[in-house]
Amino acid sequence: MPELPEVETIARELRDQVTGEIITQVTQLRSGTVTDLISPARLPCPLGTITSIGRRGKYLIFDLSTAILIVVHLGMTGKLITATAADERPDHLRALFSFAGGRCLFFDDIRTFGHITLQKQSDPLYFEPRLGIEPLSSAFNKNYLKQHLVNRPGPVKNLLLDQSLIAGIGNIYACEALYRSRIHPATSGAGLSVAQMNALVLAVKEVLTAAIEHNGTTISDYRRVDDKTGDFQNFLRVYQKTACPRGHAVQKIVQAGRTTYYCPACQKAPILPR
DNA sequence: ATTGCTTCCTGAGCGC
DNA sequence: TGCGCTCAGGAAGCAA
Secondary structure (H helix, E strand, C coil), X not given: CCCHHHHHHHHHHHHHHHCCCEEEEEEECCCCCEEECCCCCCCCCCCEEEEEEEEECCEEEEEECCCEEEEEECCCCEXXXXXXXXXXXXXXXXXXXXXXXXXXXXXXXXXXXXXXXXXXXXXXXXXXXXXXXXXXXXXXXXXXHHHHHCCCCCEHHHHHHCCCCECCCCHHHHHHHHHHCCECCCCEHHHCCHHHHHHHHHHHHHHHHHHHHCCCCCCCCCCCCCCCCCCHHHHCCCCCCCECCCCCECEEEEECCEEEEECXXXXXXXXXXX
8 A cells, every 4th residue: 555655665766767768658458547638639659758757645757758747646556567568467457658668667456546647747736736745845844733733623643644734644654653653543633732743743754754764565565666565564563563562452443434553552542622 | 624434446364 | 165245445526
């Protein structure tokens, strides 16, 4: 389940491996996978040379020499794997980036929540209206939280997953950041003290940074560009654990339909909304 | 405006 | 061995 650290890892590896490749075409192998926001204008063939690769939240952005952007969201099980046209295709190949010279990029996605969008560089990024700030930027600080959580009575766990507030945090890192900041996941956003907001900001930055250093977390499907796993699953403290590092039993609850793991002993009792 | 429920989808794991 | 059930969850769409 790729979240910010996994997408960042993939962006860095792709940057090394496919920058400068000429994309001859992007082939959709399952309908609904690729959306073209450029049509009815005719797409150039070849589509363009990859000039740079970026990330925003959980989105990967390929910049092409032809002023086209290819935006990829990996969803739950999406993988981008470098290969050659002659390689055996994976079972759930949904789209294929073909490069001049015979290399290619597989977009494999078992559960099909991932998608690819083509848009013009000159248009605003199509997802931007629904996306909050980058958690690793200096704009994400206790003042930002103070300003945005003041009228939010919902549980802080759910707020961390709200991409329009902070872009890139998913279930694993929400649980881990709350454990590290010793905040109970049911605590009301508006009920957080300034000290807790500060601790949460630091914990989010710390856990995301550490996860990037370890190339992300592989629980089941996430793979890097060369099909290798990440390592951060070895450093998780509560997610899918039965005991926290201090030896307390970890609790499992469901919030907004997702499983939350937390330690009742380490994470302070929540301040609930009235 | 905010929140939460449902939906999309497939494979793994489990009980019988 | 195999069937049916539950679970995993990112984000859009909808209802309250």
